[in-house]
Amino acid sequence: MTTKRIGYTSPYLPAEIIFASGLTPVRLRPAESLSAADGFLPRNFSVEARALLAAALENGLDLDAVVFLDEDDTSRRLFDVWHAYAEIPALGLVPLPRLDSETACQRYAHALVALSDSLAALSGQPLTADGLRRAIDLYNEQRCLWRSLRQRWIEGALSASEWHDLRWMALTTDPVSANAELAARLLPHPQPLSQRERGEKTCLLLLGGMNIPRQLLAFIESCGARVVAEDSEADERVVTESVSGPDMEALAAAYLTKPCGPRPNALARRLERITQLLDERGAQGVIAYYPKFADAYLAEYLVLAEVFKARGLPALLLEDDGESGFSGQQRTRLEAFLEVLS
Amino acid sequence: MKLDFGQILSEAEARPDSLAMNAALRLLHSPRGLQLARWIAPLDPRLPAHFRPSAKFTLELARRLYAEKTEHVVWASVFVPCELLWGLGLMPFYPEVAAAAGAAIGLTPRAIASAAEAGTPVDLCTYHRASFGLEREGFYPSAAAFVSTSHLCTLAGIMLAAEAHRRAKPFRLIDVPPTFDSDSLDYVEAQLQTLVSDLEVATGARYDPDRMREALRLSNAARAFALELNALRVQKPAPLRGGPMLTVLGLGLWILGHRDGVSHFRAWRDYTAERVERRDPEQSNQKIRLFWLHLRPYGESGLIEHLENDLGGVIAFEEHNTLWWDELDEARPLRALAAKILGHPSNGSIERRLAMILDGVKRYECDGVVHFSHWGCRQAAGATRVIRDRLRREGIPMLELDGDCIDPANVQSGPLRTRIEAFVETLV
Numbered sequence: 088m089t090t091k092r093i094g095y096t097s098p099y100l101p102a103e104i105i106f107a108s109g110l111t112p113v114r115l116r117p118a119e120s121l122s123a124a125d126g127f128l129p130r131n132f133s134v135e136a137r138a139l140l141a142a143a144l145e146n147g148l149d150l151d152a153v154v155f156l157d158e159d160d161t162s163r164r165l166f167d168v169w170h171a172y173a174e175i176p177a178l179g180l181v182p183l184p185r186l187d188s189e190t191a192c193q194r195y196a197h198a199l200v201a202l203s204d205s206l207a208a209l210s211g212q213p214l215t216a217d218g219l220r221r222a223i224d225l226y227n228e229q230r231c232l233w234r235s236l237r238q239r240w241i242e243g244a245l246s247a248s249e250w251h252d253l254r255w256m257a258l259t260t261d262p263v264s265a266n267a268e269l270a271a272r273l274l275p276h277p278q279p280l281s282q283r284e285r286g287e288k289t290c291l292l293l294l295g296g297m298n299i300p301r302q303l304l305a306f307i308e309s310c311g312a313r314v315v316a317e318d319s320e321a322d323e324r325v326v327t328e329s330v331s332g333p334d335m336e337a338l339a340a341a342y343l344t345k346p347c348g349p350r351p352n353a354l355a356r357r358l359e360r361i362t363q364l365l366d367e368r369g370a371q372g373v374i375a376y377y378p379k380f381a382d383a384y385l386a387e388y389l390v391l392a393e394v395f396k397a398r399g400l401p402a403l404l405l406e407d408d409g410e411s412g413f414s415g416q417q418r419t420r421l422e423a424f425l426e427v428l429s
Numbered sequence: 430m431k432l433d434f435g436q437i438l439s440e441a442e443a444r445p446d447s448l449a450m451n452a453a454l455r456l457l458h459s460p461r462g463l464q465l466a467r468w469i470a471p472l473d474p475r476l477p478a479h480f481r482p483s484a485k486f487t488l489e490l491a492r493r494l495y496a497e498k499t500e501h502v503v504w505a506s507v508f509v510p511c512e513l514l515w516g517l518g519l520m521p522f523y524p525e526v527a528a529a530a531g532a533a534i535g536l537t538p539r540a541i542a543s544a545a546e547a548g549t550p551v552d553l554c555t556y557h558r559a560s561f562g563l564e565r566e567g568f569y570p571s572a573a574a575f576v577s578t579s580h581l582c583t584l585a586g587i588m589l590a591a592e593a594h595r596r597a598k599p600f601r602l603i604d605v606p607p608t609f610d611s612d613s614l615d616y617v618e619a620q621l622q623t624l625v626s627d628l629e630v631a632t633g634a635r636y637d638p639d640r641m642r643e644a645l646r647l648s649n650a651a652r653a654f655a656l657e658l659n660a661l662r663v664q665k666p667a668p669l670r671g672g673p674m675l676t677v678l679g680l681g682l683w684i685l686g687h688r689d690g691v692s693h694f695r696a697w698r699d700y701t702a703e704r705v706e707r708r709d710p711e712q713s714n715q716k717i718r719l720f721w722l723h724l725r726p727y728g729e730s731g732l733i734e735h736l737e738n739d740l741g742g743v744i745a746f747e748e749h750n751t752l753w754w755d756e757l758d759e760a761r762p763l764r765a766l767a768a769k770i771l772g773h774p775s776n777g778s779i780e781r782r783l784a785m786i787l788d789g790v791k792r793y794e795c796d797g798v799v800h801f802s803h804w805g806c807r808q809a810a811g812a813t814r815v816i817r818d819r820l821r822r823e824g825i826p827m828l829e830l831d832g833d834c835i836d837p838a839n840v841q842s843g844p845l846r847t848r849i850e851a852f853v854e855t856l857v
């Protein structure tokens with residue numbers, strides 16, 4: 088029996104709840120084309136949001152429903168427009184606290200319980216304590232595999248493109264199948280790059296939004312550089328530390344305290360995390376590949392740029408306009424940047 | 430030398446980079462200059478009576494922000510209720526409102542250039558870009574702390590947090606859920622309690638329950654006059670021009686909870702009542718009535734004047750002059766302010782805003798709706814398609830004007846005038 092597929096856009100949503108409700112969680116990834124969203128969202132609206140809507144309007148998503156979180160202005164307005172025009176139903180706007188206090192975690196746990204009722208109505212399978220515990224265990228197992236594979240990638244035993252594909256496989260597949268595939272990838276022990284080989288390549292921290300395109304990662308490698316940390320919603324900002332308890336409260340707390348993206352109340356935490364990534368992975372330069380019109384990223388970058396400057400780290404900001412792919416002009420800028428670094 | 434604040438500002442408008450600009454800057458930072466200007470401006474006989482309380486308030490505010498007790502200044506996003514800060518004996522400073530004031534006196538080009546020089550991305554809302562530039566240029570006061578809410582204007586939170594970080598000052602976020610229920614009220618009220626304690630530490634101010642209650646009492650008194658004023662605006666012909674009311678509203682965000690707020694709204698109520706009684710509307714040429722959504726260009730664009738004077742479109746009412754909150758409960762001030770924050774019509778999904786728009790169109794008997802979509806404002810302009818289609822289903826035409834409230838260079842007056850003309854033609 089095939090289970091219904093539920094899309095979600097935010098890394099703050101625990102996939103465990105969807106899976107424990109008898110459904111398959113599918114993290115949405117912005118598509119390549121935006122044009123179907125024209126006339127529905129303003130042209131100067133986050134290109135990631137426009138790309139998601141475009142895919143929904145073109146019926147390019149094989150989904151039974153989508154969950155939105157009340158995360159910021161962009162997610163609220165995307166929800167409004169999706170709700171009004173897309174055929175795939177939107178399951179409400181889940182109140183996501185922007186704080187990570189104890190009360191905020193409790194509130195989020197309640198909101199997730201309410202969401203599980205809507206999910207149960209779709210699947211006919213109410214969420215049970217056992218079901219949730221099993222889902223948390225499965226995802227904890229996945230987190231372990233994720234960390235091990237990430238380490239392989241950091242050591243150069245996996246290419247950035249391979250690592251990209253594995254992550255997206257895990258984010259869009261049910262955890263049982265995904266875990267099997269991730270475990271299979273751990274079995275062979277390819278040789279990591281030697282210290283000397285690693286030393287020859289420029290190490291980079293890559294900052295991004297929902298997704299960093301595979302072609303960008305491949306291009307960086309083809310220029311003889313290595314991405315050693317990807318701070319995006321598809322890698323470093325995914326919950327990859329084990330959830331410490333078997334219930335909704337533990338789940339809510341783990342997701343609210345995960346490494347965050349640009350958030351007003353968490354600037355210090357975010358700077359600390361980015362500095363830690365720079366130090367631990369030995370990054371020699373930074374590339375920010377941000378979706379155009381995504382305010383939070385662009386505004387925060389002003390502060391990040393000051394930090395990079397203070398550390399003497401070269402940094403390059405590239406904006407993804409969602410339309411020209413990874414464009415020729417961006418390639419040229421990137422090549423020039425990497426030349427300076429090498 | 431005699432300081433003429435009005436002259437300085439009008440010269441500044443004509444020559445943004447002139448000596449006058451520098452004089453304005455010096456004046457802002459000079460206690461004596463501001464004190465003098467405070468006394469001169471409201472006494473100017475050319476100033477109409479209904480503008481005097483706000484002129485007095487503005488000059489007094491400027492003096493206190495720039496020259497006195499600067500350790501009591503708190504920067505806040507516009508959705509943080511000013512009553513809270515007045516009630517704590519603090520001085521709110523709203524960078525976005527100040528950016529609009531800067532635009533009105535021609536400071537935008539310098540501000541935007543300065544922000545660009547510092548690497549501010551051009552796609553960000555110009556309220557924030559201009560604010561960043563004005564701050565860099567020394568036009569903004571110092572700050573002891575920074576506060577924002579989470580429910581509207583994501584960018585404000587990030588920009589204020591970043592500024593707090595640069596100045597090594599505390600930043601606090603009020604997390605506002607999209608639902609209005611008693612749990613959400615408890616949650617926001619508890620955060621306001623914590624915020625009060627944090628602000629006490631940051632500013633040295635002390636929470637005095639009587640002073641907080643007094644701020645709420647003043648806010649309620651002002652609100653009562655504002656309600657009367659809004660009720661008078663139902664009249665046909667519309668007694669007031671909406672264009673200037675789109676400017677006056679910025680002050681409403683700042684003055685509630687201050688004693689001048691009461692005199693400000695009383696003066697406007699009296700003025701409007703008099704106009705209604707004399708059947709002497711500010712705008713004589715009134716062919717169609719409009720409900721205005723979001724804001725307006727604050728620099729020179731001539732758009733609203735063209736609509737009002739040449740085409741006979743009267744802005745009967747503006748969404749941001751809607752008083753969405755109930756009378757504040759003086760016995761439970763923080764809970765009352767939590768309710769005010771949570772109840773904002775644009776909090777959460779678009780449904781509440783739509784309900785407010787439909788109510789407003791009906792109440793003010795409007796023939797159509799204009800949405801001024803400010804460049805870069807995702808929260809207000811992100812779902813205009815939904816608003817337009819819903820209004821269309823109700824038989825209400827809507828015109829969307831894309832432009833910029835702050836940057837006149839980003840307002841394409843020609844095409845916008847044509848669109849307004851075509852819209853008015855279909856309604857007449």
Ligand code: SF4
Pocket residue numbers: 525554555556557581582583584585803805806807808809
């Ligand atoms: S116009 Fe919109 S983005 Fe700009 S300050 Fe106002 S609410 Fe924020």
